[in-house]
Amino acid sequence: GFIALNCETVLDYAASKENVAKVLGGASTRASWSAKEIGDGNINFVYIVTGASANKSVIVKQGLPFVRCVGESWPLTQERVRYEAEALIQAHKFCPEHVPEVYVYDATMATIVMRYLEPPHIILRGGIIEGKVYPKLAEHVGEYLATTLYKSSALAVGGAELRRARQAFGQNEDMCELTEQVIFTEPYGKADNNHWTTPQLDDIVGEIQSDAALKRAINALKEKFMTEAQALLHGDLHTGSLMCTETTTFAIDNEFAFYGPMGFDIGAFLANLLLAYFSQNGWAKCNGEDRGAQRDWLLSAFASTWGIFEKRFLEQWNEQGVRDDCGGLSPAILYGKDVKSGASALEEHQRTFMRKIWADTLGFAGAKMIRRIIGIAHVADLDKIPDANVRAQCERAALKCGRELM
């Protein structure tokens, strides 16, 4: 049955799983192991278990049947841990360089035991706020997105297998419902969860909440989110879900994973780059920091993430080639070598396909930016700018950008 772990019992738990014990230096070294709880999230408990030496560590993540920061009065299905585990395992299979390995997923205990991302890995958002530049980030995330999205889509697996995989994965109802509420609805109307830098932004928030065209746009994006099951998404790919060093990048925290529109993942990441970009003036003004290099990097990372995504996505498509059967989106009888002008028709088809993903991406990016400024959950990049007037200037610029993107 299920037992909530603590810093003591998690050691026995780790020792009981053969391949975990092995990572930690073998069960015989159990006496020297130690554990620390590091979960700063609102929902789960997260332990670092350190084994025979510091370089032999694992992460144990456990989901309790309620919301961590509230307690038993707010129950939450542990099914979310299954979605997270399955999505992580799948993503690692697709893109091992940028997704940590899962050693154990234990449904009964609602735990995931996975690779510990050793120092100097830190949460990307923290690094960016400190003013760091990650020269490899766009390349890594572009690769991650291209690989996970392409390989789980009908392009790679065909329609029948896409349906089977979607059915087996389930629908992650609770987490999707949360997204629909906090991203696609609340920011565009009066909701208790909303908050913003006030009174500085009251006027623009008022405009947003009475803009009929924007409401149409957010509903169209919401419906896309609800109904367009193109690929297995991360579902929450912001800069807080990425662990980085200057040379490595890993995507974690897949608990919002679901089959949805590709642009939602790409847009989430790009929105967070833009939010960080718009915060730069604030940090420069408040702390007298020179943020020029980081500003330039963030903007170029925005553009090159898309460029690398597109390039790698098409490379995979061309490498796999057209499908001999009729099950995919580029069958040989339409685009094969024997078809007159087949190759040029395929190129046009691919251009159309990528243009649609790009349009979706910009829309979702805009929605993400707006919700992070006036919805329930803000980003530290902007929120921690100490001077409210300076912060509001940054936020106003970001809101304008978000509206235009949508």
Next chain:
Amino acid sequence: GFIALNCETVLDYAASKENVAKVLGGASTRASWSAKEIGDGNINFVYIVTGASANKSVIVKQGLPFVRCVGESWPLTQERVRYEAEALIQAHKFCPEHVPEVYVYDATMATIVMRYLEPPHIILRGGIIEGKVYPKLAEHVGEYLATTLYKSSALAVGGAELRRARQAFGQNEDMCELTEQVIFTEPYGKADNNHWTTPQLDDIVGEIQSDAALKRAINALKEKFMTEAQALLHGDLHTGSLMCTETTTFAIDNEFAFYGPMGFDIGAFLANLLLAYFSQNGWAKCNGEDRGAQRDWLLSAFASTWGIFEKRFLEQWNEQGVRDDCGGLSPAILYGKDVKSGASALEEHQRTFMRKIWADTLGFAGAKMIRRIIGIAHVADLDKIPDANVRAQCERAALKCGRELM
């Protein structure tokens, strides 16, 4: 366990189901019952079981674990019967006037026992080919589409319930895969299944199969079909799936049912009206029939089906009103009475929503028309026109129309 029925054993089977026996006049009248196999399809067996009197009859439909017209060498999952039964039961709940009642769904036996649609009900396609006019058809099918599509969509049930219903329903992989092959792929390339009136149409078929823009369009529609799970569709709503009299209309044969884009069902029906319309000249020329009234009716039915669909769809939306929670596509915090300009914003949102459905509808209608002329399965409306030159003229006009719609 499963046993294949025949005209004898189907009587005992009917007697063994209490509510079926009741419809037939009571189990005590069993000695006077009789059965006839009427399945003219390629896949299932269909029996009329007649009870104590002719007005006490039921239909028993059984799916065997293989394709009927081929035999055991082509196995086919009986799971399709579950999808058909569940979709019929759901559609009857949503729209009892236009969907026959299901008395029993028996998973083990892969049977559906349902209402017998008594004479003079006939398959609509047959009636149209005979030159009949159905003055109520557009109203009935518009109502059927508006009711089944609205009530199973996120508009009516919200995002979380849509996901739950979708997951419970499954994905009907085999039937969807068939559709992807025969509608969205084969007609646009060389495939053994394709056939057309030759040599008369060779030139236009050649054009279609080397038209890069058309290939882009069909792939975009195919992806929509694969990924856009908006509502529970009939999945194969052609004029052969409708049983009619002059005053009644019933939709049957839901074995292709799945969660997909609304426009696919609407477009399927409209395409069949257009195909019938384009066949009129052929029937007039070959048989010297005066088809003027039917022509006019078919064209007006095309327009008014959409008009009635749109009107009834919006009526249901407005009747249900905005949702108090955030789960739907018209939440109160965006469009409620207390929101400034909320009502006009809702109207704009609804207009945008309906425009998208209309665009999808035309695209799918075009795809359906093309596949019925050059793909594997043709429609009798055109196929039975005896003179090949006359037939080819009709088909050429229909192909042009289909291409334009796409």
